[in-house]
Amino acid sequence: MTTTERPERSVPKPVFTDAEAGAREFPDSGASARRYNYYKPAKRKQTHYEDVTVDVQPDPRHYLSQGWIYGFADGSAGYPLTWTKLKAWGVDRPEPERFPGSGGKGYEWPAHGWHEFRDPNEEWELTFYRYNANVVRQVNQNIENARNAKAFEQWTPNWIQFVERNVGAWMHIEHILGLYVFAACNRSGPTNMHNTAMAVNSMHKIRFAQDLALYNLTLTEEIEGFDGTAHLEAWNSDPEWQGVRKVTEALTAVDDDWGESIFATNVVFEPLLGELFRSNLVMQAAAGNGDFVTPTVMGAAEFDFAQRDLRWTQACFGPLTQDKEFADHNKDLMQGWLSHWVPQAIEAARVLQPIWSLPDAKPPRFEDSLDRAKSRFSGIVTDLGLSVPKELSQ
């Protein structure tokens, strides 16, 4: 065997440049220059989350010397602060005027109160992929384990029907809220922090809708006679579901106010209807009917809402009721939203009541479930600095 010399390959050559931090001293070479200096952190230290999200979406009141450069047909551009009736301090200050020789300075950080919002969950790409990947893995494993253990054989015929129709119907609600409320509103918020939080919330909802759909598919494959399309009939025609459906669809139809859409969904709908169904009915009833799997699928979504989506919602709306300029305006507005949405939610809950009597092993009484939901709702509203609306007693 002989070896032949190959011609030298054409590849870039490594070069020692010594371009690493600390290699020389000059203005801005020190450690204090190694932080994003265009915003002030909410706490003493800048967080990783703040560094990757704050100020990515510009604001002509702060920097953005040339203003927005593309607009809609009516001339509105960027992220108008008027896309909700809520107000944060400073929003009525005019945008800095620009003209020949005006210079480009805006107001000092934070320019207005909307910029003070931080998502307490500190969500950015690293966190939301880790979180959601963990959830789907765990849900998959739970279902797979149940399948291997033949756990579905323990279900009573009534419970099978309950799951195929009613648990199945719930997937539609999550899907609609995920896509047509949360994702739809992620174009509308005043800062990158708001819009990212809405996008993350939408992911939870869309993921859970798909979790339920794929769980339904597994049940169709595993349980003889399980009707994988019954959820469509329940959602489209069962009178019990039409009240919830009406409210869900109404949440997508809020007239040009992202604040109302998000508030009505996470402050009113979720505790009074979402948790009422998921926590106070399905998760309570399942074990008695031989089902230890469905609560684990539902439980993942309950965690989404209770531990994450509600947290950012409180951090978003709570400070507005204490706003140094617009607290009264905001409180009046949100009280009005409560008066508008709470009766619809209570009415929908009562229309849903008959499904409480469907399982063989009965869950807690509907009135007890509703009382728990109302109590939870009252706590959320009070924490926000609002009054519990009288319509709750309906």
Place this chain on the structure above:
Amino acid sequence: MSRQSLAKAHQKIQELAWEPQYHEPYMKYGTDYTFRKAAKKDPLKQVLRSYFPMQEEKDHRVYGASDGAIRGNMFRQVQERWLEWQKLFLSIIPLPEVSAARSMPMLFHVVPNPELHNGQAIQMIDEVRHSTIQQNLKRLYMNNYIDPAGFNNSLRNFHSDYCGTIGRQFAEGFITGDAITAASIYLTIVAETAFTNTLFVAMPAEAAANGDYLLPTVFHSVQSDESRHISNGYATLLMALSDEDNRQLLERDLRYAWWNNHRVVDAAIGTFIEYGTKDRRKDRESYAEMWRRWIYDDYYRAYLIPLEKYGLVIPHDLIEESWKQIWEKGYVHEVAQFFATGWLANYWRIDSMTDEDFEWFEYKYPGWYDKYGKWWENYNRLSKPNGHNPIVFEDVDYVYPARCWTCMVPCLVREDMVTAEVDGQHRTYCHEVCRWTDVEAFRPTFQGRETPNMGRLVGKREWETLYHGWNWADVVSDMGFVRDDGKTMTAQPHLDLDPKKMWTLDHMRRCPPLQSPNVLFNEMNDEERAAYVADYVKQGPAGRPAPKS
């Protein structure tokens, strides 16, 4: 993914499609397109059960590489010439990414295809990923690269600087105006399908050649999402094509989107690749060669032309004209020269070109030296303060250009400059297509057809006008492009970090005041304006004054 097949799972989640019974969703965004005959298909077939773990795995690779880069002292091998341009690029790109996320709901409202909404929602999440992963990369550079200035005030800079404003078209164009024009044609059909090839594939390759393997790690990971987005755009385009009424709008939007992407992306990425690299191997591809491969062959010939049979009117003339701009008219070289002329208005350091660079340029672009060589020699000569002013004020045969009102890149190919009087203002444009975009396309009627949803070009579109008459020291201070000693400028026309060789506000103070070409143009009477235009179109190449007749 569980044992359920992806196809079965995808089919199942179609059962989630929603037909409203009681309330129609609020239609916040509008379009002049119609979708009466559209077939409804989702080519993406992605479900979140497999999507989230897939993305998490991609993240593991990216963050593992980031750790490795720091532990392996990557910055001892990074070319400063290259990384300085990343101060501009990485200040721009997170906003277009997150704007793409924000644009997806505009499509939910106007594309009547619930199947496709699923793919659009996943694209929304991808884009949030891209924006934050890029902010994070910039943060890593800021912490580990020798000179953090420009990275550390990146977003303030981006929002204040004319380059940032040019780059913002690549963001605001996605989220305003007619929803299909913005979020489908401009974003997915042209920006993502054509120009992300140079942004996210060609440029990272150049980064690697300059000792930076983190940019390729992050951007190839980003690019792996783009193919899904391209599918979204393609599906929407096919839906639009099935309705003949849309063809006039498609023709308009493809012309605008193509030309604007060419003007903006080729200006920026062309400059980064050609003037930001130290890799001068003769067999490495030039930007023109990359453009020919990635955009002309892969996009134009392999993607666009086959759509002609479905009735799409393709802007063949503009594609050929873009190529001519790059190959014959030196568009990228003119832009790089302009950036370097105006280094003092920016927030990164621009290295001068050496004999090795000259030789490479001459090899790749025959005739380059005769046009640009002398000027770059002057740039080198004037790069360190030595009693003279920055190059823009010195006599180096360069006429400061007028700014294009539409794409906001200056009118650099002088012979192409055109003007128009619009809304009582005299405007200059870098090319007839930019004039057409402002005067004809972004209007409430187009060729006699009502287009009430079409967007508007708004804002203060000539940066110089804001600072007309200002002293340069005040301009730089106002924008905040000053280092932590309060006087040394963030920008420098060289890479030497010896404080004695760096320009300061004191040097700027003695310069002549800033003059806005647009303000001056509007102060002229008609006769003077005509003479100005007649002279302007005779200028160049390389910004040279018109020959004396």
